[in-house]
Amino acid sequence: MDLEPLLLGGPPTLTRLEVAERAGVPIELAEELWRLLGFPRTGDEDVAFTDADVDALRQTRELMELGVLGPDSQAALVRTWGRSFARLAEWQAALLADIDPTDELAREALPRVESLQSYAWRRHLASASARVAALDAGSTTAPMAVGFVDIVGYTSRSKRLDERELVAWLEHFESEAAMLVVEHGGRIIKTIGDEVLFVADRARDAAEVALLMTEREEPFPDVRVGIAYGDVVSRLGDVFGPTVNIASRLTGVARPGTVLVDRGAHDELAADPAYTFRELRRTPVKGYAKLQPHVLRRGNPGA
Template identity: 60%
Template sequence: MVEEFLLGERPHLTRLEVNDLAGVPQEEGFELWRLLGFPQTSDDDEAFTDADVEALRQASDLARLGVLDDSSRAALVRTWGRSFARLAEWQTTLLADLATSAPDGAGEGEAAERLVTLAAEILPRIDSLQSYVWRRHLASAANRLFTSGDLGSGGPPAEVHQAVCFCDIVGFTSRSKELDDAELVAWLETFEDASTALIVEHGGRVIKNIGDEVLFVVDAPAAAARIALALVARGEDDDDEFPRVRAGVAYGEVVARLGDVFGPTVNIAARLTSVARPGTVLVDDGMHEALAGEASDEETGHDRETETPAYRWRRLHRTPVKGYSRLRPWSLREPR
């Protein structure tokens, strides 16, 4: 009942029939299905509808138009599949919770009927809202592209200069053992909601949340420093529900691909976070040079604090970490 409602009709086609009706080679159709993360079916399973035929035709058209070429198709389709799979899991759980909150004595069949009724009322609104959110993000990304002046002949550059920051919760493992499932989810949502609001407010972009950690990028190093310091300050406030955190920030060339970021700058930011003490912000030489200008070891010394109008700095000893044996971070603090 639920599947038929969500798909628009009862599944009645096999995967071989879908490929034939769409006019797409069998191997290409199977590969797209796999990349999207859908369950594999046998050749005899009637698991598909006319909507699957149309979707396969559209994917084939995008490939013919050069949007999904051989080099980008796998990565782009795989990203779609993962993103929507996570979103669908959350939305299904939400609908199921509403459906099973029926009065005592309601059977499983009644819960399924209630789920269909709720879906009929809620899903069109979710569908419309998702399209709106996507278009707003598309407009924002396009605006960044056109205002950067780096269109080039084939689109945006592979590398840009950005500040990359990781911020993670201190003592997450031990704390999570003390909480039940609902409390743990609420605690993480407090962290994600508050950190996202602060990041966006200062012009940053959240790349992803990874459990107890958030990764974000900012075009302006000064804005990245303000965000990191503000996150740490909230964590040190005993009256704030925001958890205690630590952060690492690096500035340099970043490779942007399919909404994610890669490269040595990202790796250094991650390493800095791993060695930062609770309630502190560590930055690399790139961030220090961007915010305070170059300073030699003779001028700063080891563990000697210096101050600029905007920040206090402390040059720390060399910190060997995986892949970067000569990493020498700076501790960043608010001015006195």
């Protein structure tokens, strides 16, 4: 089964040198862009490209001429595209694995997959643009809550499951976690095996997500959660800074089934009767000699 001609608009007929020449782009720039995108390296004589590659390279050149892809953003943005689409493609390849490329089904399915992909991107771009517009001009920093969710006993559990069971278990975890985060106005930043990183604009939203996750029963796994609140740097879909680091450290010291919050999150939530806190002893962790954790619990049920 070979979906390549259908996906690329035809069989390969061009070398990389021919693509760069037709697109009007120096071969050095073309090679750099392909490397950042994570494409396999080809030799000068390898016929591995189509007219679609020429169009893509030409459009990249035009974005650079418009100033959308500047010297300071080009490498990071293109690299992020490559990573994101490579992961998406791996999943979609499995989805399409049983489709015969000679079937009408393939020709019917692929445009719909592409259309839905474009729709999802546009909706997310609209939301992200609204968040960026709310920041001070030129700023990439904003106060928010950061949460790390870690599966308890992942290693031992994974050893008892076969491949299909493990995938199903992890997919259930990721699906349920994503649903809870989105329902409470948060955003999933990334999943890292047995861990989920999410953010929310309000500490209360992050607190609800965390407590609901620790309260869920099988087949949702036992988890521990760390939440920190403070200034966060957002860049290319990821988050950085001390607040992110503290949330990660809190997760590392949290006991199974508990939620630990830092001083920033505690101060945001302290006046809310829906929550109670138990202050723990200051805990030395990597990078933070005297981290002050608080155990977050439910307060007045009617609050």
